[in-house]
Amino acid sequence: MWAYESVFYQIYPLGFCGAPFENDGIAESRIKKVESFIPHIKKLGANAIYFSPVFESDTHGYNTRDYTKIDCRLGTNENFSDLCGKLHEQGIRVVLDGVFNHVGRGFWAFQDVLKNREHSRYLHWFFIDLNGNSSYNDGLWYEGWEGNYDLVKLNLKNPEVAEHLLSSVGRWIQEFDIDGLRLDVAYCLDHDFVRRLRSFCDGLKPDFFLVGEMLHGDYNQMVNDGMLHSCTNYECYKGLHSSFNSLNLFEINHSLLRQFGPENWTLYKGKHLLSFVDNHDVTRVASILNNEKHLSLIYTLMFTMPGIPCVYYGSEWGAKAEKSQGDPALRASFEKPEWNQITDVIAKLAVIKKRSKALNYGNFRSVLLTNRQCIFERQFEDERILIAINAGDESFTAHFDAGCGQAEDLLRGSVHDFGGGSELEPYSAYIWKMER
Numbered sequence: 488m489w490a491y492e493s494v495f496y497q498i499y500p501l502g503f504c505g506a507p508f509e510n511d512g513i514a515e516s517r518i519k520k521v522e523s524f525i526p527h528i529k530k531l532g533a534n535a536i537y538f539s540p541v542f543e544s545d546t547h548g549y550n551t552r553d554y555t556k557i558d559c560r561l562g563t564n565e566n567f568s569d570l571c572g573k574l575h576e577q578g579i580r581v582v583l584d585g586v587f588n589h590v591g592r593g594f595w596a597f598q599d600v601l602k603n604r605e606h607s608r609y610l611h612w613f614f615i616d617l618n619g620n621s622s623y624n625d626g627l628w629y630e631g632w633e634g635n636y637d638l639v640k641l642n643l644k645n646p647e648v649a650e651h652l653l654s655s656v657g658r659w660i661q662e663f664d665i666d667g668l669r670l671d672v673a674y675c676l677d678h679d680f681v682r683r684l685r686s687f688c689d690g691l692k693p694d695f696f697l698v699g700e701m702l703h704g705d706y707n708q709m710v711n712d713g714m715l716h717s718c719t720n721y722e723c724y725k726g727l728h729s730s731f732n733s734l735n736l737f738e739i740n741h742s743l744l745r746q747f748g749p750e751n752w753t754l755y756k757g758k759h760l761l762s763f764v765d766n767h768d769v770t771r772v773a774s775i776l777n778n779e780k781h782l783s784l785i786y787t788l789m790f791t792m793p794g795i796p797c798v799y800y801g802s803e804w805g806a807k808a809e810k811s812q813g814d815p816a817l818r819a820s821f822e823k824p825e826w827n828q829i830t831d832v833i834a835k836l837a838v839i840k841k842r843s844k845a846l847n848y849g850n851f852r853s854v855l856l857t858n859r860q861c862i863f864e865r866q867f868e869d870e871r872i873l874i875a876i877n878a879g880d881e882s883f884t885a886h887f888d889a890g891c892g893q894a895e896d897l898l899r900g901s902v903h904d905f906g907g908g909s910e911l912e913p914y915s916a917y918i919w920k921m922e923r
Contacts, residue, residue, distance in 0.1 A: 644679070
């Protein structure tokens with residue numbers, strides 16, 4: 488699967504393109520702004536883009552009005568098709584947000600229910616009680632996602648609903664040649680629908696990638712041969728920044744051993760979860776870390792642990808925003824990309840990750856661990872890589888059995904000699920490719 492060897496770049500299009508929050512109905516080809524970022528994305532080393540919602544919606548994209556039409560605030564279907572073509576020409580895959588658990592109040596079928604009530608042929612597309620009422624005073628009650636009544640829950644067990652969604656996905660593949668879907672709130676989706684979606688997509692495009700938004704619980708329930716290829720690794724997302732902020736690398740190490748370690752009971756060994764340090768829903772990593780010197784280290788750890796790394800637009804140069812400021816702050820529009828020391832580190836990490844079988848497919852073994860330092864091994868077939876992190880403000884001499892005398896330092900392009908211990912400079916990271 489191509490995704491397992493890729494580096495993802497996430498764009499939240501409505502924010503990225505500076506679209507108005509409310510759908511004003513005015514068509515403007517804002518999505519073309521992405522074209523100006525293609526050279527930057529290529530230089531960064533990302534070879535896949537995950538676009539948050541692009542289809543016609545009431546406001547923020549997740550309250551869909553029409554699954555067949557690009558949001559007028561972003562442009563037309565033709566505009567987006569042209570963009571996808573340009574991305575594919577540059578070797579960049581395209582993954583779209585599949586928002587299938589709920590729609591917006593402006594969704595055409597729900598509007599028909601509001602108008603025709605029991606006479607609407609779409610009544611059973613949703614979970615409706617005509618004897619109730621909602622906070623919108625519609626004279627009927629309906630189920631909203633987690634009590635949010637601007638998000639009307641779809642009845643995925645209704646064959647007509649499932650068919651409408653699948654036919655929409657088929658159109659996206661045909662019209663835009665997309666390469667995958669990220670399923671919004673996948674943990675809420677009907678499992679039979681997800682199985683049917685997987686089978687449908689496999690039939691249209693054998694290497695089509697499905698990744699789900701999962702927050703907690705056992706990811707194996709949905710990441711398996713019949714459902715999703717991957718899901719968001721929120722457990723390690725939390726462990727990454729918490730470990731650096733508390734100077735306790737035992738936390739992330741524990742999560743990685745629990746998920747991917749050598750023991751037989753390991754939860755997700757051999758699976759490829761989506762790794763990230765921030766996204767459109769959470770505080771940006773540069774704002775959540777207590778020490779800015781940890782920024783390059785957290786990215787190094789994220790890129791080299793088991794998983795598929797995903798970078799959120801703007802964060803690669805250290806953009807800041809806090810969740811407490813509201814979603815628009817997290818989903819800002821930047822006039823042009825920036826490039827600095829952290830961007831340079833991420834670009835190096837992307838090249839190393841994509842070229843390494845051990846980092847793409849290897850197992851995980853903890854080699855050395857203290858509160859502020861960790862060394863772990865990734866190995867696949869004849870390739871063995873050691874990753875060393877020193878999150879402390881003092882040098883640290885690491886004594887361990889490297890299993891060989893020398894290694895190539897992939898970050899610095901030099902030879903590393905393990906004789907007499909390995910000196911880890913303050914706030915440093917190392918990726919050593921071991922000699923065979």
